[in-house]
Amino acid sequence: MSELDVQIPTAFDPFAEANAEDAGAGSKEYVHVRIQQRNGRKCLTTVQGLKKEFSYNKILKDLKKEFCCNGTVVQDPELGQVIQLQGDQRKNVSTFLVQAGIVKKEHIKIHGF
Template sequence: MTSFDIATQLTGSGDPFNDQQEDVGRGGQDNLVHIRIQQRNGRKTLTTVQGINPIYDFKENFVKALQKKFACNGTVVEHPEYGEIVQLQGDQRNHIKEFLKKVGIAKESNIKVHGF
């Protein structure tokens, strides 16, 4: 499956490089996609992705594509201030960053990776 096919599935439109993609964030000041890691218990970690444009269908296509590609479980959590946040099991920061760039959801300059 090519990156164009994945982008078409995620957006539901035929053109992944349209003008809507320039506005990556959820309307915040910086329009950045924030990828963070959180420590759970012991050696378990959780990766969160915040700031992806809401035109993407998070629950149906985006999370399923990430789960299948990275062989991990994931969910979407609704936050009152930050909107929809994608949570994935494990340390998937670099994988998600490369996936977002490859598919064309975010540019290198719009992705901010946090964590230890």
């Protein structure tokens, strides 16, 4: 009978790893770079999710100078501060944020069509 003795784990949680991964994914702070369609061929690029310790106005100033476009910082009640830039600047903004050392490449999500 000793050959058939099998220990059945009683305190095993099969979903422990899945719950740990969800907590890790939720704790990561992503920077979202989106495009919003205006009228006709005009569009806006929005950047949200930057850490609050950064000066949004200084980042905006550098972005405007680098890409020769206009922009502003908008205060949203749900999302906090959001940087808006004229035109489709999604790729430019993501490479700028990585090269400036503000955000790692893994933490940037680019949205849009």
